[in-house]
Amino acid sequence: MTHPFDRFNLNDYLIEAISDIGFKEPTEIQEKVIPVVKKGRDIIGQSQTGSGKTHAFLLPLFNQIDPDKEEVQIVITAPSRELAEQLANAASQLASYSEKPINVQSYIGGTDKNKQIQKLQHAQPHVVIGTPGRLVDVIESNDLLIYTADYMVVDEADMTLDMGFLEDVDKIAARLQENGQMLVFSATVPQKLQPFLKKYMNNPIIIEVENKQVIADTVSNWLISTKGKNKINLIHRLLTIGQPYLALVFANTKEYVDEIAEELKKKGLKVAVIHGGISSRERRRVMRQIQNLEYQYIVATDLAARGIDIEGVSHVINAEVPQDLDYFVHRVGRTGRNQLSGIAITLYGPDDEQDIVTIEKRGITFSPKEIKNGEIVDSYDRNRRNQRKGKNVQKTDFDPEIHGLRKKLKKNVKPGYKRKIERKKQDKRRRAKRLNSKDNK
Missing domain, CATH: 1.10.12 (Lyase 2-enoyl-coa Hydratase; Chain  A, domain 2)
Known part of the structure; x- marks a missing residue:
């Protein structure tokens, strides 16, 4: 019996692996990227979270691995520890189906570097995945030898740029073979990324996959005014009214995340905190507890919007409109996944009005809500006054x-x-x- 991925001429073990994962049909980005990677072309891939991008590059690259060569063949960078771990898990899952051992190693900041160096003295991995800073450490010390690699992937390039890691990625790319294949994936391609792309990419093919739906139709997108209200009290009421399965509250700064979390704890909620100010060891511990459903409520910065994959999120609350409006879709995209229903709630004040209008212009529709008598009910359209004014211009x-x-x-x-x-x-x-x-x- 044939598998839909058979048309890509992948090794048998890869077909077996994706069958067990549950892949039934290639996603749009997989359909477009896999054949082009197999042709050896450099690619700039633009797609949003949840598009199937990871396997769009892992499958054709794993197809090229020669397990008999005990040397680095693929280098993949990711801007956050959590993203790097997720990529390493996906790669290890594919490798586990190979008859001949394929060595996948991750190099992530906050982990034991001495142990990693000791392993490297015995054998170089086939696939290297890591955060830019740690990779630079083990490469510049000549413990990790990547000059043999034919393939490099820069995942979440715009996030890499935003977090200040592009200089490290530049140092890594400079160590690779000049005729190697470079794949860059990014939700957006900012102008500041262009010099890097021109430096390392050879006539790249741009593959862009648009989100046909900005927000999944399984997500109810609500808008609630905070005017005259205590915002943290409002968040507490929203979290306790609906008894969410797993709720993710976003704020723009780690300081505000801490403030919200402390106030919610005082009100009796068990709250997990995720932001860049927490040590990597603590973040890994918290993530394990979240995956084990030890927490029902999580307060986080945008690190969790693109950097962390948390399953089973039923509610997303934007305590603040994100400073970078592109993150609105990333935040809301944490819920309503795998055809499950979800609720996204954005809290806004008078100063956020223009940002809400901009988000709406991107094709996103809000349902106005308010809390009355302990229930979340439909509210009025916030533009109703402007609409009335338009009908009564003569009275201005x-x-x-x-x-x-x-x-x-x-x-x-x-x-x-x-x-x-x-x-x-x-x-x-x-x-x-x-x-x-x-x-x-």
Whole structure:
């Protein structure tokens, strides 16, 4: 019986591996990338989280590995420890199906470097996956020998740039063979990335896979105003009203993450914290506890939006609109995965109005909500006032002071007082007329 991936002419063990993973049909990025990688072309691949990108490059590259050569053949960089671990797990899963041993090793900051060096003295791995800083450490010490590698993958290149690791990736790429194949994957391709791409890539093919749906149709996307409300109290109510299976709360800074987490803990919730200020050992411990469902509530920076894959997230709460609006989709994309339903809630204040409008212009629709009587219910459209104003443009010159004078005139007052009010009205009109004439000059 044939498998849909058979048309890519992959080794039998790779077909067996992806069958066991549960891959039934290639995703769009896999359909486009795998044949081009097999032709030896450099690629700039643009796709969002959850597109199947990882196996789009792992499968054709593993197809090229010669297990009999005990040397580095593939180098893959990832900007975060968690992403590197996920890539290493995916690569190790493929390698485990090979009849001949394929050695996959990860080099990640915060792990025991001495143990890694000792292993390297006995054998060089076939596949190297790691964070840029640690890779540079073991490469520049001449413990890891990557000059034999024919293939390099830079995963999440825009995130690599944002986190300040592109210089390290440059040092790694400089050690590879000049005629090697370079694959760069990125959600976006910022201008600051261009010099690196021109330096190391040979006439690359750009493969772009657009998200046909900005947000999965399994996600309910809610918008809740924080005007006049204590935001952390509001977050606590949202977390406890619906009893989420697993809720992920995003904030823009590690300081605010810590503040939210502390307040929620005071209110009796068991909360996990993920941000770049936590040691790698602590982050790995927290991630294990999350995967074991020891936590129901997680508060995190955008590290968890693209850098960490947490299964079973039923609710995402944006405590703040992300500073980089591209991260809105990454955050919301943490829920509603694998055809499961999810709820994404964005909290916003008056200062966030323009950002919300920009997000809406990208094709994202919000459902306005509010909490009433302990329930989350439909609310009014925040643009309703503007829509009403549009219907009543002729009333924009309404003057509350003259309106008040008219109301006074309707009262039973002495004739002299009526004339006094009338004069004030006329003076008011004359002043307004003079101001208008000055403005029009």
